[in-house]
Amino acid sequence: MSQPVTLSDHMDPARMTALAVTLGLSWTTDAPLPPFAHQIYFWDARPADQLGRDGHPAVGQGGLIPDMGLPRRMWAGGRLHFVAPLFAGQPAQKTSTVESTARKQGRSGPLAFVTLRHEISQNGRLCVTEWQDLVYRPEARASAAPRYPAAPTDADDRQGRVFTSTELFRYSALTMNGHRIHYDADYTRDIEGYAGLVVHGPLLAQHLMLMAGPGLERFSFRGVSPLIAGEAVVLCRRGDDLWVAGGDGRLCMQATRG
Known part of the structure; x- marks a missing residue:
């Protein structure tokens, strides 16, 4: 296993103001900070020659994440x-830490x-522990369209929206996320095999955490199917269960408060 990596940040308020505008928050x-807003801090900016083809920092070159021998990365x-x-x-x-x-x-x-574990501290106190699950896959290949599970239809609270490029x-700029599936349509379609630009999983999770309401102590989420920019989406909640339904009714993300 690689050694732990510690990053420091002065938590510039202007960056949070920009995120609030992006999310439509006051x-x-x-x-x-709203829950999960720490994603816009602790940048690990790398020069271009230390990036992989997908725009993320290259793995297996002395960094935190080992080279697992597979090229396609997703935040699962x-x-x-x-x-x-x-x-x-x-x-x-x-x-x-890995x-x-x-x-x-x-x-x-x-x-x-x-799986990475992130521990975020401020003023000598542990404030957030986050476990981040990444999955690496082989090259995309032509195949029949995958079948995804249907989203539940019994939500008590629904919020419809469309994510734009x-x-x-x-969000990519605020999180220093260079993954090309979020901004390079040709790469996304021709190399990764998606129908269009992919909405960030963490961006969907951020909206679900806001929907979960105040006093959030624990939250878990899992991506189920990719959401494409421009596609109609419904953010849903029923009690402590939350999910994202695509325009065709498929389940894109599921989450739980608590």
């Missing part, structure tokens, strides 16, 4: 424990899984 600089899901609020304008530290790696054989070929660009 936020003031003296208020706590995650779990979070919110212990104390984070505030903009105050220094914070994030320590990241918690586990695994290889499996899926229906479409080999898969590799990496502008929103994807802004």
Whole structure:
């Protein structure tokens, strides 16, 4: 396993203001950060020659994530424990560790899984622990369209929306996410095999966390099917269960509060 990596950030309030605009939130600089907003901090910016073809930092070159031998990366899901609020304008530290790696054989070929644990502290106190699940897959190949499970239809709360390429660009910029599936349509279609630009899984999770309401202590989410920019989507909640339904009724993401 690689050694833990610690990054520091002064938590610039202007960056959170930009995220609030992107998400359509009202936020003031003296208020706590919304849950999951730490994603826009702790950048690990790398020069171009240290990036892989997909725009992410190349793996297996002394960085945190080992080379699992598969080229296509996805953020599969995650779990979070919110212990104390984070505030903009105050220094914070994030320590990241590889918690586990695994290889499996899926229906479409080999898969590799990496789970990272991130611990975020401010003023000497642990504020957030996050487990980030990544999956690596082989090259895309022509095949029949996959069949995805249908989303539940019994939500108590529904919010319809359409994610635009502008929103994807802004979120990529704020999170320093260079993954080309979010902004390079030719690469996304020709190399990764998607129908169009892919909406960030963390962006969907962020909206579901906001929908979960105040006092959030624990939250878990899992991506089920890709959501394409421009596609109608419905954010749904029923009690502690939340999910994202695509325009055709398929399940895109499922999540649980608590």
